[in-house]
Amino acid sequence: MEIIAFANQKGGVGKTTTAITLAAGLGQKGYRTLLVDLDPQGHVAFALGFEKKPAPYQLICLEAPLKSLVIPARPNLDILPSNKLSEKVKRHITLSDFRETILLDIFKKTSYDYILLDLAPSLDVLHVNGLVASDWVVIPTRLDAMAVDGVKEVLLTMGEISKRSHSFKGYFILPTFFERITKETLTQFQEIVQAFGSNVWPPIPRDTRVRESSAYGKTPWEYTPHSPAICGYESKRGRIGGYAQVLEHLLEVTNG
């Protein structure tokens, strides 16, 4: 089992979209996948066409079994839906003796191939619990002046967690909202690659159909499978970026 968190304290960088798209992609490839929403905004359920529900609250505070809370959203894809009651979980974790490993202990008892965690854009106990449970961290980032800062914040938090006995297998930076023709994007992309080298994954193009897909409760694979967000863009060296290529990278890294 591989557990992957999608984290960035910066809001609106594509965490949820990326978690949903990659989780759905893994499911389509036959891997038994669980997508856990740890954000009180509850966007995971909404974007897949389901009602928001307080599953993290029921799981952690009421100790309901995970199996009773997951929704089979697509073939091979279960989701654990969230809603604003997840705010309450934070207080519970703070008071509980187990603190940082509650989620890890629950996930260890399951038999999924992949568990993906969509984290909220805030640094709180639920966020830390998500990271402590994770083998890998994917850091989606927009390519603006604050991009390197946002990535460094996540790495700093991971560093703090590593000091306390948890070891991550690795991290990846996923540039999102990539615009090939804007100078800012290209400059920032180069900066990110200079700073983080091969940890930077191929970018996801900006693509309004991605936003539309969640409004219709569909994944981008279902709503717009031939769009740049999935297929990347054409370049002299062939197609670059897009979720299809990123999914292959994820499989290579986690299977190897």
Ligand SMILES: Nc1ncnc2c1ncn2[C@@H]1O[C@H](COP(=O)(O)OP(=O)(O)OP(=O)(O)O)[C@@H](O)[C@H]1O
């Ligand atoms: N490649 C893309 N092109 C265009 N729009 C996108 C793309 N990826 C995501 N979006 C849209 O941008 C908005 C923010 O994306 P998303 O919700 O995935 O970010 P987030 O990091 O999870 O946000 P938050 O920090 O609030 O949880 C959403 O409306 C989403 O549909």
Ligand SMILES: [Mg+2]
């Ligand atoms: Mg989100």
